[in-house]
Amino acid sequence: xxxxxxxxxxxxxxxxxxxxxxxxxxxxxxxxxxxxxxxxxxxxxxxxxxxxxxxxxxxxxxxxxxxxxxxxxxxxxxxxxxxxxxxxxxxxxxxxxxxxxxxxxxxxxxxxxxxxxxxxxxxxxxxxxxxxxxxxxxxxxxxxxxxxxxxxxxxxxxxxxxxxxxxxxxxxxxxxxxxxxxxxxxxxxxxxxxxxxxxxxxxxxx
Numbered sequence: 001x002x003x004x005x006x007x008x009x010x011x012x013x014x015x016x017x018x019x020x021x022x023x024x025x026x027x028x029x030x031x032x033x034x035x036x037x038x039x040x041x042x043x044x045x046x047x048x049x050x051x052x053x054x055x056x057x058x059x060x061x062x063x064x065x066x067x068x069x070x071x072x073x074x075x076x077x078x079x080x081x082x083x084x085x086x087x088x089x090x091x092x093x094x095x096x097x098x099x100x101x102x103x104x105x106x107x108x109x110x111x112x113x114x115x116x117x118x119x120x121x122x123x124x125x126x127x128x129x130x131x132x133x134x135x136x137x138x139x140x141x142x143x144x145x146x147x148x149x150x151x152x153x154x155x156x157x158x159x160x161x162x163x164x165x166x167x168x169x170x171x172x173x174x175x176x177x178x179x180x181x182x183x184x185x186x187x188x189x190x191x192x193x194x195x196x197x198x199x200x201x202x203x204x205x206x
């Protein structure tokens with residue numbers, strides 16, 4: 001089992017490791033995009049920059065190197081409203097996958113693990129393409145698992161500014177059909193038993 005460093009200890013943990021990586025990366029030239037896999041995460045090298053991602057239980061740490069003598073650590077932290085209303089199911093290459101705790105509908109949310117992003121255009125071109133792939137993947141999985149009449153996909157962000165994309169299973173028989181679900185009914189949380197079964201099913205299927 002991998003052991004991930006806690007955020008308050010990550011600087012010491014990474015200092016020597018990142019230094020060795022940067023020395024190697026400085027030898028690379030051109031605009032090729034690389035992806036190097038490590039036990040502790042994944043680093044993406046693009047146009048001479050290094051982005052090192054480290055996952056801990058509550059935060060993703062981004063180490064950004066752009067030929068600067070003073071590297072900067074930034075943290076991706078899930079918005080408090082999403083943390084309150086959702087349960088994490090898994091992590092894809094770009095996005096967290098969350099289950100909305102509302103038993104009215106099977107409802108997943110993708111949250112790109114990037115800092116200070118509220119709109120899709122703020123992602124890089126490669127990230128936008130990856131988001132599309134992950135959205136399509138989740139939509140197809142939900143369709144197959146729940147035999148939906150329609151999958152509603154939306155990025156609103158009027159209340160929660162952190163970029164997140166809703167994927168909601170809809171049926172012609174559901175309470176809100178054919179209207180959008182937002183503002184129709186108060187959420188009804190899963191019971192402990194229902195939540196356990198739903199999480200197990202989704203985690204196995206995804």
